[in-house]
Structure formats: C-alpha cells, structure tokens
Amino acid sequence: MDDILPGEIEKWQWVEEKARIFFEAAGFKEIRTPLLEPTELFTRSIGESTDIVHKEMYTFEDRGKRSMTLRPEMTASVARCVVEKGLLTQAKSLRFYYIGPMFRAERPQAGRKRQFHQIGVEIINEGAAADLESIALLYKFLQYVGLSDIQLNLNDLGEEEGRVKVRKALTEYFSKERSRLCKDCQWRLEKNVLRVFDCKIKECQPVIESAPWENFFPLSESFKSLEEKLKTEGIPYRINRRLVRGLDYYNGVVFEITAEGLGAQNAVAGGGRYDRLYQDLGGKQTPATGFSLGVERLIAALEKSNPDFAKLIFQRYCYIAPIANSPEVERYVTDIVSELIKRGYRCMKTPGVYGLDAHLKKANQFGVRYMAIIGSDEAAKGTVAFKDLNARKQENILKKDFLFKFEEALRSC
RNA sequence: GUGGGCGUAGCUCAAUUUGGUUAGAGCACAAGAUUGUGGAUCUUGGGGUUGCGGGUUCAAUUCCCGUCGCCCACCCCA
Numbered sequence: 001m002d003d004i005l006p007g008e009i010e011k012w013q014w015v016e017e018k019a020r021i022f023f024e025a026a027g028f029k030e031i032r033t034p035l036l037e038p039t040e041l042f043t044r045s046i047g048e049s050t051d052i053v054h055k056e057m058y059t060f061e062d063r064g065k066r067s068m069t070l071r072p073e074m075t076a077s078v079a080r081c082v083v084e085k086g087l088l089t090q091a092k093s094l095r096f097y098y099i100g101p102m103f104r105a106e107r108p109q110a111g112r113k114r115q116f117h118q119i120g121v122e123i124i125n126e127g128a129a130a131d132l133e134s135i136a137l138l139y140k141f142l143q144y145v146g147l148s149d150i151q152l153n154l155n156d157l158g159e160e161e162g163r164v165k166v167r168k169a170l171t172e173y174f175s176k177e178r179s180r181l182c183k184d185c186q187w188r189l190e191k192n193v194l195r196v197f198d199c200k201i202k203e204c205q206p207v208i209e210s211a212p213w214e215n216f217f218p219l220s221e222s223f224k225s226l227e228e229k230l231k232t233e234g235i236p237y238r239i240n241r242r243l244v245r246g247l248d249y250y251n252g253v254v255f256e257i258t259a260e261g262l263g264a265q266n267a268v269a270g271g272g273r274y275d276r277l278y279q280d281l282g283g284k285q286t287p288a289t290g291f292s293l294g295v296e297r298l299i300a301a302l303e304k305s306n307p308d309f310a311k312l313i314f315q316r317y318c319y320i321a322p323i324a325n326s327p328e329v330e331r332y333v334t335d336i337v338s339e340l341i342k343r344g345y346r347c348m349k350t351p352g353v354y355g356l357d358a359h360l361k362k363a364n365q366f367g368v369r370y371m372a373i374i375g376s377d378e379a380a381k382g383t384v385a386f387k388d389l390n391a392r393k394q395e396n397i398l399k400k401d402f403l404f405k406f407e408e409a410l411r412s413c
Numbered sequence: 414g415u416g417g418g419c420g421u422a423g424c425u426c427a428a429u430u431u432g433g434u435u436a437g438a439g440c441a442c443a444a445g446a447u448u449g450u451g452g453a454u455c456u457u458g459g460g461g462u463u464g465c466g467g468g469u470u471c472a473a474u475u476c477c478c479g480u481c482g483c484c485c486a487c488c489c490c491a
Binding site: 050051052055056072073102104106107108109110111112116117118119120184198199201245246247256257263264265267268269270271291292293294295296297298323324355356357358359360361362363364365373375376377385387389392394 | 485
C-alpha cells in the first residue's frame with residue numbers, strides 16, 4: 001500500500017476535483033459509505049465464485065466476533081445503503097458518484113496496489129437508456145480530463161431468462177470437454193460457467209473457441225440500439241464477446257476502457273448493468289448500471305499521454321514569495337493571500353525563506369508558473385511584482401489590480 | 414496462490430565478478446560568504462548496524478542458508 005506525498009497528491013486532488021465538477025454537473029451526488037462492511041455483503045453480491053471473494057478480500061473478525069471485510073469495491077455498499085435507508089421510496093431513480101479507497105489482497109504489480117482508489121458512478125432504478133448515459137458519461141469524463149488514446153470494449157451478457165438456458169447448455173458443453181480444461185476452469189464450471197470464457201490459459205482456448213457462444217448469447221435488441229446511439233454520439237467502441245467481467249452480479253451490457261502505456265494492467269475503467277443485485281441483497285427488483293475507474297491508473301495514463309500533466313496542475317497555483325522578513329511585509333502578504341483564497345485560488349508558500357533565488361528554485365521545483373514577489377518596496381508602494389516564470393516576464397502592478405491580473409493570467413493558460 | 418528480479422546515505426547509483434585499509438560519487442539537506450530576478454557559485458558540514466538473522470572465514474557489502482520487504486509478470490481486476 002502506498003503513501004501519497006506532496007508533489008503527487010496535487011494530481012489526485014486535481015482528478016478528484018474534476019470528477020466532482022463533472023459528475024455533479026451531470027446530475028450525480030456524492031455518496032460515502034464505510035470502508036468496513038459485514039463480509040456477507042460482498043459474498044452475496046460479488047459472488048462466492050469470484051476471485052475477489054474467494055482469494056482477495058481482507059477479512060477478519062471484529063471484537064463482536066462478526067466477520068468484517070475491507071470493501072473490495074463499492075457498488076455493493078451503495079446498494080446496501082440504498083436498501084437500508086429506503087432511498088428509492090423517496091425518488092424514482094438515483095444517481096450517485098463516489099471517490100475512495102478499495103482493498104484487495106492481490107500480489108501487487110504495476111498499476112495494482114492492495115489499497116487502490118476508485119471513482120465510480122451508479123445509476124439506480126433505470127433501464128436500458130441508462131446504459132448509454134453511463135458509457136457516455138465515462139467516455140466524456142475521460143475526454144474532459146484530457147485522456148485520449150483509449151479503447152472502449154463492449155459486450156452483452158444477456159438477460160436473466162436467457163441466461164438460465166445458456167448456463168445449462170454451456171454446462172453441458174463444457175462438461176463433455178472437462179478433461180481438456182485447466183483446473184481453474186473445472187472449478188469455474190461448477191461455480192459459474194460463464195467465467196470459463198475469462199480463462200486465458202492456452203490449453204483451454206480451443207475448447208472455448210468452439211463453444212457455440214454466438215448462439216447462446218445473441219446480441220439483444222437493446223444492445224443493438226445502444227450501438228446505434230453510440231454511433232450517433234460519435235463514441236467509438238469495439239465488441240468483445242469474451243468480455244465477461246469477474247463480478248457475478250453483472251448482466252446485459254458490460255464494458256471496459258483500456259488505455260496505452262500502463263503495462264499489463266491496462267483497464268482504466270469498467271462497469272455494466274446489474275439488475276439482480278438489489279434482490280440478492282434483499283431489496284426490490286431494481287435495474288441499475290454503473291462503472292468505476294482506477295485513480296492510480298487514470299493518473300498514470302494521463303502522465304503517459306501528456307508528459308506535462310503535472311506542470312499543467314501546478315501552473316494554476318500562485319507562488320507567494322516574500323523577500324523581506326519584516327512585520328510590514330508579512331501583514332501585506334497575509335492580505336494578498338486572504339484575497340486570493342477568498343476567491344478559491346490556490347497559493348503556495350515556502351515558510352522561512354526570504355531569498356529570491358531560493359523562491360525561484362522552489363517555484364521551479366514544483367513547476368509553478370505564477371509568482372507574487374513582495375518585498376519592502378512593494379509593501380511601501382502598495383504594489384506586487386507579478387512574475388510569469390514561463391514567459392520570463394515580470395510586471396509591477398497595484399495591489400488592488402493584482403487579483404484581476406492573476407485571474408486574467410489563469411484564463412490564458 | 415505461482416514464477417522471475419532486486420535490497421548499499423533522504424533519492425539515483427558505484428565498490429561485490431576474484432572476500433582484504435576508514436564503503437564512495439552526484440543530487441538533496443544544513444551552516445557561512447556573495448546575491449531584489451532564472452533558481453546559482455565558493456567554502457564547510459551532517460548523514461550508513463551495506464534490509465534483518467544466522468553460518469563459513471584470520472577477515473563478509475562481497476560466499477552460503479533462512480527471513481522480511483520491494484519490483485515485474487502470471488492469474489484477476491479499476
């Protein structure tokens with residue numbers, strides 16, 4: 001599990017802020033649920049047969065001898081909350097987003113930590129139309145934060161009635177071929193046949209290839225209409241009939257977005273429809289869909305696609321550089337800072353430093369673009385030396401005009 | 414859960430091949446000097462149980478065993 005330090009954390013704040021702005025503007029409200037839930041919540045929702053539940057959960061007994069688990073994902077927690085608080089009796093449908101840490105006890109690797117962070121969205125009690133809403137929201141959010149070079153993969157896992165037949169037929173088919181399947185697949189065969197399609201072991205491929213997949217899972221009418229809408233919206237996609245996803249609650253449309261330059265773990269976001277989850281948790285039948293994206297992976301992808309990513313963030317700070325250690329200057333600086341933060345701008349300081357060289361050095365270390373230099377002269381004359389480190393230009397402006405100048409500068413970058 | 418790689422200063426690394434003086438360098442940090450404008454220069458300084466434990470040896474950072482941690486990949490997921 002990672003510590004996130006200054007220099008790094010600003011990227012997280014930026015991504016989180018963008019998410020809040022974007023999702024709220026789209027009609028979503030933030031929701032926060034406990035990190036710790038009764039283990040049963042996840043075994044019932046995610047499914048006993050999944051890797052997440054049977055080998056990746058941080059599960060332990062609390063003081064009351066209850067089995068508790070650090071949440072490995074948040075969709076189940078949101079559903080639990082909605083059922084428990086009866087939120088659907090107050091509203092026809094619900095739109096939530098969340099930001100927070102998740103825990104899975106996997107072997108760490110590039111793009112995979114045991115504590116990782118997700119930004120997710122749930123659209124609850126909405127049918128097929130919400131599939132487009134959800135996918136478009138995700139796609140446009142990634143555009144909004146500036147991630148290009150992404151690939152949207154889609155699949156249709158079919159509806160409940162069909163799935164019963166499909167399961168039966170698949171079980172028959174794979175049972176005949178049982179001896180040619182790997183151990184894991186034999187286990188999947190008993191627990192959840194569909195997940196055999198997830199197998200990447202070479203030996204299993206011929207068996208999977210020759211399974212009559214197309215006949216079992218014809219793309220539904222609503223899937224085809226989703227395709228039409230995606231085309232109208234100009235969102236490129238690729239159909240991948242092998243995309244099954246490792247959580248048992250999915251049905252219907254599922255999707256995944258991959259990005260370049262992430263190493264082996266290249267899925268930045270994923271999601272889909274889960275119409276059964278609410279019943280599984282003891283609620284009413286409630287159609288729902290959603291997605292989540294990995295914050296670490298998103299930041300990595302952003303940095304990969306734009307080497308100046310961090311610079312763009314620090315450009316928006318105003319570096320405050322007092323170059324005299326006197327009460328007059330200090331008071332003057334405090335004045336300017338309080339005006340800046342009143343308007344929501346971000347300032348940066350290096351306490352105890354009064355040398356211009358040192359300030360310039362610090363400002364450059366962080367990649368800050370704008371600097372307010374304030375010494376005895378400025379304090380006496382009521383001015384600010386406003387410096388643009390990129391343009392290598394400096395201007396003496398009146399204190400009362402400073403905020404306006406800074407705003408103007410931000411608008412142009 | 415399975416494989417492979419790596420652990421030396423805060424960071425990046427050297428010395429380990431073939432055991433041998435006081436384990437070095439750059440960056441960073443601290444102090445002094447000069448410095449109201451391109452983030453420096455000069456001088457000085459603090460920093461290390463060589464991941465940890467054991468073994469072999471006159472002698473171990475170096476060889477052997479164990480252990481812990483990290484990284485990458487499989488698997489799986491975001």
